[in-house]
Amino acid sequence: MNTATQQARQGGRYALLDEMRGIAALAVCLFHIGTRATGIQLFPNGYLAVDFFFMLSGFVLAEAYEARLVADAPDRAPVMDWAGFARRRLVRMAPVAVLGAGLGGLYLVARCLVSPDRSDPLDQVLLANALNLLILPKLWHGAATGWELFPANGPLWSLFFEILANLAWAAFLVRRSTALLAAGVALAGLALVACALRHGTLDLGWQASSLDGGLARVCFGFGCGLLLHRLRHALPVMNRAAAILAALALVYALALPVQHLPWTLFMAMAFLPCVLVVAVAAGSHHVMPGGTWLGRISYPLYGIHVPLLAIVSGAAKRMLQGEPLGAWGIALVPPLLLAAWLVLTRIDEPCRAALTRWLEHTARRPRQTATIHHG
Incomplete structure (x- = not known):
């Protein structure tokens, strides 16, 4: 069967999707440099990368886990149950999420102590930080943070909704x-x-105030990815030129300075799903030097860049007497990429390995105890 899925599996994985994830994460980082660090705005629609993340997540999770969560015969049990899936997602997402919330929380406490007039009250800051460390949202209005769900680390809102979508998918x-x-x-x-x-x-x-919109975004994006995975066998095999076209189309969607609502709806609901279709059909092709590395660090980059930008931009405001960074904001990209790499290799991967060993050990103990009692 000459399909895109077959081609990708022969190459070992959907390598192109990793690179696309890396491009999207870098676009979000540049978007926030423009919005949160007073830098030049290179990706005015960078927030739409989150919708693409949801689509990627649906496809990739279905590829990795669907067969294991569903029995291959009526008289057989699935290879993995819901609890096992939930543990794996916790291990995958928690280290970076907790680190990002911790860094952002420390910044918010410091801001409260140094500039209380620009901060929420300390008790509210501490409570919000505690919730955010548990990947739970703040649901009250703050004097400085407004209705923001995750003031300690803004991007955690999408991880919160994605976790809900992941668990609902595996359960139902x-x-x-x-x-x-x-x-x-x-x-x-x-x-x-x-x-x-x-x-x-x-x-x-x-x-x-826009929880309904966040839920709709994750349901549509994640659902598109799941649906594409179900229909992947019908896709033709596309060559490297199609892979390059998909990457350029993603950059186009996120960088074009058109922000009218009908346009952004078209991008999120039609254009980006088509980009993902082409990326899946192009399968195992690579599109740029360093793309694999950028894909590897995409989650740490997404998870820590906003707290680091808050720290840097806060210091820059004092040094520059409130002047915007402008084009100099681009200089923040290399250190952020380096920080993401260090987080991946020194914190995220070791923590995931340790958590995996601990969870496997605790999962074996009840069975061993039951065997001893039975004997």
Whole structure:
């Protein structure tokens, strides 16, 4: 069978999707340099990378876990249960998420002590930090943070919604028919349009006042990825030129300075799903030097760049007497990439390995105890 999936598996994995994830993470970083660190704005629609992340997540998780969560015969049990899946997702996401919330929380405490007039009250800061460390949102209005769900580390809002989507999929959607899944995606699309029209923007989900929009974004994006995985066998095999086209199209969608709501809805609901279709069909092709490395550090980069930007921009405001960084903000990219690499290799990967060993040990203990009692 000459399909894109077969081609990708012969290459060992969907390598192109890793590179696309890296491009999207770098776009989000540059977007926040423009919005949070007073730098030049190179990716005005960089927040749409989150919608692409949701789509990627749906496809990649289905590729990795769907067969293990569903029995291959009526009389057989699945290889992995829901609890096992939940443990794996916790191990994958927690170290970077907790580190990012911890860094951001320390910054918020320091800001509260140094500039209380620019901060929420200390008790609110501490409570919000505690919730954010548990990847739980702040649901009240703060004097400085407003309705922001994760003031300690803004991007955690998308991880919170993604965790909910992951667990709901493994518990329920993984066994549903493709037709039902397609209907769910269509309903989520309608909800997303309604939320965008109600709020006047698609940049939704990071505030308590737009929780409905965040839920609609993850349901539509994650559902698109799941649906594409179900239909992957029908895709043709595309060459490296198509892979390059997919990468350029992603950059185009995130960098084009057109922010009218109809345009951003078209990008999120039609253009980006098509980009993912081409990326999956192009399978195992690489598109740029260093793309694999950028894909590897994409999650740490996404998870820590906002707290680091907050620290740097706070220091820069004092040094520059409030002057914007402008084009000099681009100089922040190399240190952020280096920090992401160090977090990956020195913190994230060692922590994941240790957590995996600990969870495997605790999972074996009940079985060993039961065997001893039975004997």
